[in-house]
Amino acid sequence: MKIYRLFTLLLVFCSFCFAETKKDDSVSVSSLMLDSIIVGRNLVYQSLKKGDGNSALEAAASVRAMSPVPEFALDDLELMEIYLMTDQFDSAIVMWGRIYSTVLEEVRYSYVSDSLLALLNGTYSYLIDKTIKTDSLKVQSLFDRTLKNIGSQENRDLALVIKDMEVEYSISSKFRATHYYGCNRDDDCGKVESYTDRKSGMYVRVVGGYLNCNLDTTRLDSIILQLEKFKSDYPESEFIPWIHKLLEWRISQRNDIIHGSNYYKERLYTGGIGIEVWGSVRSILVGVPIQFRRVVVDFLLGGIDRYRGTFIATTGVDVFETERFKVVPFIGGIDPLVAGVQLEYRPWIFPCGARGIGEYVSFKFRYMAMYGKVKTENEGKKKEFHNGFFIGAGFHLW
Known part of the structure; x- marks a missing residue:
């Protein structure tokens, strides 16, 4: 009986240990790795400033490879912007779709705040910051150039879906992160000389969506047909789950509009x-x-x-x-x-x-x-x- 009680207590203790470990969402990264990430990001920045697209893409791939967890060293939003700046429109649209498909979900992303971030978010602020007046001409020009230069028909159709979503989705920048885990490299947690590894900061981005905008049944009918066609044409696409959610949402919006204009019937x-x-x-x-x-x-x-x-x-x-x-x-x-x-x-x-x-x-x-x-x-x-x-x-x- 004593052995049974001891075994039970051991299981309870282990479960508490596991629960505490799971709550710690920070990641341990060596100082050497952090320095390499910072150097790599700076190389991407310098290459973009010089207009050297190939070097920027190579440096971005190297930085992404350094990430101990996805999006830590270079997040999806930054990579999408890099693809746009280097005219890699097929890759940019795929990344854009992956970002939008995480709408209202928590996503890890880069903790770094540097010149690269300032350049990218400054260049595409009209896509990110919906608190300022969106420059519709810039948005239209971007999509026109993107659609003209995309090679894949599937990606072109995906771009049309994203174009419809852009006016309603909001990509929050890291400065509006809802959570913060750990501490930065220049940490506030105190320095411990005996450790070479240090807990590095982790933000969580929540992609905001479903902003208020003017909709009518005519426009929604067109969008619904477009989404249904995408599902039919590309059943194996990685974006089918997202497209399915969009389709349900758009149908619900249409029903709400009809209900709103005929509320008296019920x-x-x-x-x-x-x-x-x-x-x-x-x-x-x-x-x-x-x-x-x-x-x-x-x-x-x-x-x-x-x-x-x-x-x-x-x-x-x-x-x-x-x-x-x-x-x-x-x-x-x-x-x-x-x-x-x-x-x-x-x-x-x-x-x-x-x-x-x-x-x-x-x-x-x-x-x-x-x-x-x-x-x-x-x-x-x-x-x-x-x-x-x-x-x-x-x-x-x-």
Whole structure:
């Protein structure tokens, strides 16, 4: 039994050790390796400044090879920008697609802040920093040049997808990193002379996406067809999972737009309450209509010509309703008895708010056939039949 308990305690201890190790997302890199990375990045920078594309690409490949983990020495965004600056458009588009396919995901990337970063992000700030006014002419020019020089048809089609996404996606630079692990080479963690290896800084980039932009069903239909064609033409592409997510998102956007412009449909016959005022020749009524599904109960109070002070309760059925029009036949009353039909037109409709309550203003017409005791000089009990035509206006919550 003691051996069993000791074994159990050992397993628990090991599990805690594993959990603590997993939380440490920093990476140990020797000072010599860090120096080599910095030198390599500087070589890329100098080559780009001189316009020596081949040397820049060779130096970039060497720096990437030094990374102890992906994107540590040279991240995907930096490499994409290097490809663009050296006119390697096929490679740039593939890298661009890989970056966009990580939208809303945490991605490790280079901790280095140097002249190379400043050059690349400064050159392509209109693609990265969506807080400034995007230069649409620069974006258009970049894609025109890219599409013209891409060799692969698959990459050309991918570039068209990315072009549609660019106005809505935001690539956060490392200065907006959401997390930070470890410390920089010139670390704040203190120097330990006995160690040649040092914990190096690790940022995590979160690629932001789904920015607000103007969309309509026509544009979305075109994008959806484009995405479906890409899936059909390149079923083995590495970007199919991302394309599939985009397709689902675009279809959802389209449904939201349709729902937003036809929000009233799901509110028809659901009910509500309002206040209304009716007028006719020498007659005025104030009403409170209450609707539950298709049943409409209307409480009217006021005075109708030929009748004494009047309170009328009617019950009707909402037999026809659209966004703007509504028809309700009704019966009710005691003295007088009434029956008729009400027509309603809504010139102003306000969409439902966060609490699911909408409002609308309506103009109304009501015909009432009335039979009841009329006013006489000798207070007799004479009853008569009359036609009543009323116009009104109301404000309603639904």
